[in-house]
Amino acid sequence: MRSVVIEPEYEAWRAAARQLLAQGVRPEEVLWVDDQREGSLFLSETPAAYNAVGAKGNGIKVPPAFLDMARSAAAHTDARRWAVLYRVLWRLTLGAERHLLAMATDRDVRQLQDWCKAVGRDIHKMHAFVRFRLVGTDAATGREQFVAWFEPEHRIVRLATPFFEKRFVGMDWSILTPYECAHWDGKRLHFTEGVPRSSAPDEDxxxxxxxxxxxxxxxxxxxxxxxxxxxxxxxxxxxxxxxxxxxxxxxxxxxxxxxxxxTEERAVKPAPNNAYLKSLHALNQGEAADGNDECDRP
Structure with a gap:
């Protein structure tokens, strides 16, 4: 049994999985551990720091659909996710089950789909319920600085923050969560470790x-x-x-x-005497008449 200690991020799992797959290590021979603190319990096993070096060019092709699914499922907090992901990866490649993802009744595939749905819902909630608070203005750039606090169910910060990067490009902001924090300075989006609720500002x-x-x-x-x-x-x-x-x-x-x-019904105000609006109204009336003509034709 190999104990593989990784950071709880998709990129870390992908790098380790590539190396394991290149070595032909079967899924049942791997014990996945989320971080170094938990990994210390298994140091008597065979811990190793895996990376992508040497993992490329081994001739193994992975379906793009699986990579998209893996990126989403990896954000879930279920401790089983790394093992299930690697098992599905093995089955798709060395296991020769190329059409596995199309089998909706397969237990592993169904589990990944459930995790992806949960992560997707969590991302939607983050997009809807993040509330930024003004904390100051950068003296050098004049850009306003905002901070928000959010408590997601899963590790979705990296998946959810591109939405905020596009929508709030003109201000500096940070989104703080217990898992991870995202920061945008107008040029670069970067991430830091999670923080407690006390680090977030009060209302403004x-x-x-x-x-x-x-x-x-x-x-x-x-x-x-x-x-x-x-x-x-x-x-x-x-x-x-x-x-x-x-x-x-x-x-x-x-x-x-x-x-x-x-409340009594209010009188309808007359349409404004505007030439442009009148032309649009006439155009709409003409299109409606043409549509009726089409319906009357055999």
Whole structure:
């Protein structure tokens, strides 16, 4: 049995897996260990620092679809992920099961798919529920600096942060999580070790803006508490400035709906006398007429 100690990241697993595959090491002969602290328990085994050197050019081809799946599944926190990934890799290559990923009933494939779905949901939640707080302005560049705190279920920071890099390219920001932290300075995205919640800033003036925004988009006539909690689970509420409004908005929703029903209908304002808008209206009318003609044809 080989004890393979790696950092809990996809790149570390890939490098070790390449080397093991090149040496023809079977999946049942490998004990995967997430980090050096856990690995110290197994030093009597055969620990080794694996890298990609010498692993390329061995003639083994890996399906691109598996690499995409592996990158996502590796972000899951289940300790079994490295072993399952290597077993599927072995079966796809040296095991000659080239069409394994198309077998939805296979236990290993189904497990990887479940992990990928969980990771995908977690990434979606991070995109939706990260709230940046202004902490200062860089004196040299004049760029505002923001920090956010988020508590993901899985190690998704590297998969989720490209979204923020594209969306908030014009400001400096950091996203702090217990697993890993991401930092953007306008030029480079880099990562550091995770930190505790106490490292994140307290609320600032932007929290009031979030609350104002949420209060204005809240529709009392479409309150579905179970659906809301499914999309916005309560575990995220403690880090969302607008969450403090939810109970009050729900409690007053019936009264607000009744008030809306009792309000007299407002008169429709006439369309503005604008030549460009009139041309668009005429164009739409013409297209609608052409469409009706088409429907009337045999």
């Amino acid at each position: 003036a932007l929290d009031d803006l979030w609350r104002t925004y949420y209060r204005n988009i809240f529709n009392p006539a479409r309150v579905k508490i179970s659906a809301m909690q499914s999309e916005m689970p309560k575990k995220y509420w403690k880090n969302l400035p607008e969450a403090s409004l939810i109970a009050g908005l729900i409690a007053g929703s019936a009264q607000r709906v009744q008030g809306m029903l009792e």
